[in-house]
Amino acid sequence: MQPDLVIIGSGMGGATLAAALAPTGRRILILERGEHLRPSPQDRDAAAIFGEGTFRSDEDWLDGTNTPFNPGNFYNVGGNSKFYGAALIRYRETDFAPVHHRGGQTPGWPISYDDLERDYQAAEQLYAVRGTQSEDPTEPPHSGGYPHAPIPDEADIVDLRARLKAAGLHPSSIPLGVDLAEWLAAGQTTWDGYPNTCGAKMDAETCGLKAALAHPNVELRTGCRVTALQTGTDDQIASIVVECGGSSETIKTPIVVVAAGAVQTAALLLASANDNWHTGLANRSDQVGRNFMNHNCSALLALHPLRRNRAVYQKTLMLNDFYLASDGAPPLGNVQMLGKITGPILAANSKLPAWLAGWIAARSFDFYAMSEDLPNPDSRVALKAGQIKLDWQRSNLDAHEMLVARLKRVLRRAGFPVVLSQSFDRRTPSHQCGTARMGADPKSSVVDTFCRSHDHRNLFIVDASVLPTSAAVNPALTIAALALRAGRHIAETEFAA
Template sequence: MTVGELTAREAQRAVWDVVVVGAGMGGGMAGYWLARAGRRVLFVEKGRSTLPGVGGTIRAAIPELVEPGACRSMGSYFDALARAGRSIDEVEDVSGRFVKRFVPFIGSGTGGSSALYGMVCERFFARDFTPRQNFRDPGDSTVPEAWPISYEQLAPWYARAERLLGVRGQPDPLRPEAAGLSLPAPPPFSPDNQVLVDYLVGRGLHPYHLPMACDYTEGCATCQAFLCPRSCKHDAARDGVWPAVAEHGARLLAECAVVRLEADRARVQRVICRYRDGVLGLRAKVVVVAAGALVTPVLLLNSRSGDWPRGLANGSDQVGRNLMRHLLDWIEIWPRPGCMITAENKEIGFNDFYFWEGQKYGTVQSAGAMASLAPMEMLTNQPGWKPGVLRLMSPAVRGVYDRFISGGLVLAAIMEDLPYLDNRVLPSDRPSVDGRQRLRIRYRLHPSEIKRRAVFLRQLKEVLTPFRKLTLRTAKNNATLGHVCGTCRFGTDPKTSVLDSHNRAHEVDNLYVVDSSFFPSSAGLNPSLTVAANALRVAEHINHEHFTS
């Protein structure tokens, strides 16, 4: 048994101060803060533990490449994904005429998706907290006039999260509120990125070094899309779950799936879990749900009862609605003729089109080399994908790929999508026969997204005119779920939101949600730092409200 683990009997006998469902960025940070404050915390995580001392973990590359033999059967494939910190959930996309089923490229296990992320940890703009004003015609979107908290209220928690996650980077020159930030300096731009930086500056644009939760130790590969083998990456496992269990007495139940919450009209009474070959009933004074913006609403909707006929905390019928995921398109450029970029190069950000000509679009970031991103995007995250496809790339096809596609620097165009009631997450109507989580999504692009995306890509193409480029249009692909959010939004009105300004369910006294479900708008930036900062803020409120007042 590794540090922090415990037996099923020990877990059931205790009355915990806090049970945290999910050990990703939200759960990891909240659990750490509460354990540090002396609370008796239990993390319950559906995925595997990848903490120090756990054997069998796959690191240094995506498992499809590390263990290609695992792709010969679905069982061995899912086992490899789990050992690499990846989700094995099945998502059914019921948005179109035909149902599409896929395994999302998101994290599951200690650290959640933060264990796989590209480490960009960036504050939202102050204007992101008053989002509706940023769009000329939001149509039938439910985007609110304002978040229930302001940038100024979250700013001190942003600073704590940046320190905790070891964020290094440069301030964005287009963000007045970032002028006073004093982050540790990042390393210099790589030669591949410096060419683009010089060009953008010459065009009058404002590139800067992305704030990254990375130590940049010698030989650091920045480990985007897979677990870090060198402990360069700061994530929720390293900076949240591990110190909580190793230093502050928190405990961990890994490979333990929460299936429902039992509650009366006012409080959660028990957390019901499927653990190994049995069922556990856990008791806690406070329950913090952080299972991710896909699974958290499904858990609440599956917690129906006589008191909660539409699902727990769902008196507003908002649970699962307002699904957002960002619209992400890849643009590959060749900064120099004949260049062959193979090194990781996730460094540049620029926001000249974030707010542009009275309209909101999004951010642009250098995302790395196509050599490292293509296996993730082309071979795993596709509807209907089966493991055997990894063996289909013939030498001839590989030659074409190496000549015409590989070698460039990939830019990620990340555009804000707005929330709509009809974009949503639902429980699956098919029971699980293999223990895997199943859920459904409905998501379609609305006129605002279609028009803004066309303008955004057109402007980027114009800016990048001198370079050879290749655009990989992935924004329409509903399997792109890396930044999913919004399915249990917080707000001041219980009729139009699930959570209050402290992320407590409006109708349940001891239930909080701290993953990206709480976002009432997606902003146009990576969500990790905002999730972390808010989780620390909410944890401080829980500690004061439930244990020290």
């Protein structure tokens, strides 16, 4: 039977949209190229995950110089959220307006924070976020409270919080989607970067898909890779070409939602070019694939040779003291704890011998510094002989270097004489976004404020590709909020009859 709507991708956008639309009773089909993650001995094996790349895809993309590289994305039910750090942070109010950065000015969004607040609130409920509004001076207004109290600091992180306060900072609890007791019952590790096969992380599968699939009108098909979208005589999307189990089939549906992620969504639209759409679908603006953004990120390890860090999960604190412009300084970004770095993780990401990596990791407090990457039309996803080419033109690096330098100074004031840092490169997917930007003007954007394509009325794009700016916090909650907003719009305009 023909579905009423097909969603391509089961990550944060696709799963949340399915949850939003499931109560309508309309037939919803979700197509996922990957399979379910199943429990395995490698689930909590740091050497296998971070050293051997057991769960990473083996695909290669091309960089701007046509050199192959492995991007480190994951293809499975739930998408990249199965491995995420579960930080579910709202964008700040100022992120929706034009902001002057050291590297240039952001264009702003066609909607305001207030337009999205109700959906942020609903997303926090769906993903059972643990948090508090009382600690972070930059926290935007909430129309309701978090569903759960924040995850508690471990003893050594309690001491770290006090040290940071004494150094003049405002440490606050990270809003997190983790059932801590259930996670630790399955293994004494952090959750950051580890696969969620026990259901303790509130990821796209655990929450969004679970809610959607509780309805009999929703179906999930795995191992199905969409290769093209086809248009009809009216230029609307008429059908989907998909490869499942080694065979190709065509699926017809009145509404198509692409939620394959910022790179794969752009690649699919470009690969779907036809005689009427020579540069790809939804691309009359020539913006599909452009404005790719990926946060500028660095890891910092702060240590005192005579003090140990006994934390297991660690990831409960963040700092937004440098997020907004102040005292003549531009916005620099967000700082949050990494999941606890262990010897095998550090050895896998450095050239250190195992004994030294273990010694450092036992004493380090591990931070993640994140700065905004600004939209640039020359930073783009393209196809070269059918292969994805990602020419990432990094921006705003001076601001990121300032953030790292300031954080090092304040950590030394907080009692850590040694602070090591390492920036992340393109092999680490740090919140890819922006390749099908949202906007009010069809000449300069791909989708409208409800994620509907300007060019094809029955096509929606609901993932990180629609983000006009990257801000400087994790995008997962904003993707979920936009999906809920799009779902409400679809229900009201397409399913109302």
